[in-house]
Amino acid sequence: MLLAIDVGNTRIKSAVFEGNTLLDIAIFTKLDLQKNIQIILDLYPKTTDLVVASVGNVDERAFLVWGKRVNIYFVTHKTPFPFQNLYATPLTLGMDRMVLASGAVLQFPKQNRLVIDAGTCVTYDFINNNDNYLGGAISPGIRLRYEVLHGYTANLPLLSIENFEKDKNQDLKLDLIGNSTQQSIHSGVINGIVNEIDGFINQYREQYPKFIIILTGGDADFLAKRLKNTIFANSNFLLESLNQTYQYKTKND
Ligand SMILES: Nc1ncnc2c1ncn2[C@@H]1O[C@H](COP(=O)(O)OP(=O)(O)O)[C@@H](O)[C@H]1O
Ligand SMILES: CC(C)(COP(=O)(O)O)[C@@H](O)C(=O)NCCC(=O)O
Ligand SMILES: [K+]
Secondary structure, eight states: OOOEEESSSOOOEEEEETTTEEEEEEEEGGHHHHHHHHHHHHHHHTTOOEEEEEESOOHHHHHHTTTTEEEEEEETSSSOOOEEEOSSSGGGGGGHHHHHHHHHHHHHSSSEEEEESSSSEEEEEEEETEEEEEEEEEEHHHHHHHHHHTOSSSSSSOOOOOHHHHHHHTTTOOSSSSSHHHHHHHIIIHHHHHHHHHHHHHHHHHOSSEEEEEEEEEEHHHHTTTTTSSSOOOOHHHHHHHHHHHHHHHHOO
16 A cells, blocks of 8 residues: 655645555645654555655655554655657756656556646646656735735735635636725636636647646645636645555656
């Protein structure tokens, strides 16, 4: 059994795998890291490997306490990946984006792929049908958008997706024309991000008529329902990709 750990900028996501089968998931913050890993390893004593990919500021040493019990592997730029990295600054490419690209290549062979990860940031990653990683884009995620509007102005309140869902009584429809400060902010953040993602997809389509789209990250389900483009959301894609990247590395070392 393998425990995959994805350290993002907001949360830590972890999953236990038996081969390719995902058995369990746990999401927690950095403060609860030690406690939660201990709980998972006690629940799944057959875990032999712990694989970590991080873009957050968690010290690698936090994991080493389990070094006697399991093999610990940190995914790095030296890890073998199933694609050629054409990013002009490959060493600054986020480890999460590399793992997503890896999962896209391993799960969807021989096609153009666009991976959209809506987490702290929204990241776009494009890997073409020759398995060349080309790059993509980075923009602020939903929570970040709400927070900067409040943090960098004198008069805007701090709102969130939770206010939005409560205010709108889970209604999927969001007014284009916000008729209050609150509704204007929700329109700007939610309509803004939805239009951004649909707009990106449409622009990619002008250059690449055919590609598959993978939408993942903490806001994937929320966004998938609202996009004009039909997209299958898989919140676990990064964790699944981490498991597959480790299997690929084991075969190619
Ligand atoms: N319980 C939660 N705590 C924090 N963010 C959440 C939660 N549920 C959903 N989200 C959304 O998920 C996003 C963070 O996604 P996530 O994939 O965990 O980010 P990261 O990988 O950058 O840590 C936030 O923008 C927020 O809107
Ligand atoms: C862009 C990111 C901050 C996204 O982080 P996340 O939203 O997944 O927490 C991360 O992938 C990162 O630190 N990247 C380094 C820069 C780059 O990928 O070019
Ligand atoms: K992201």
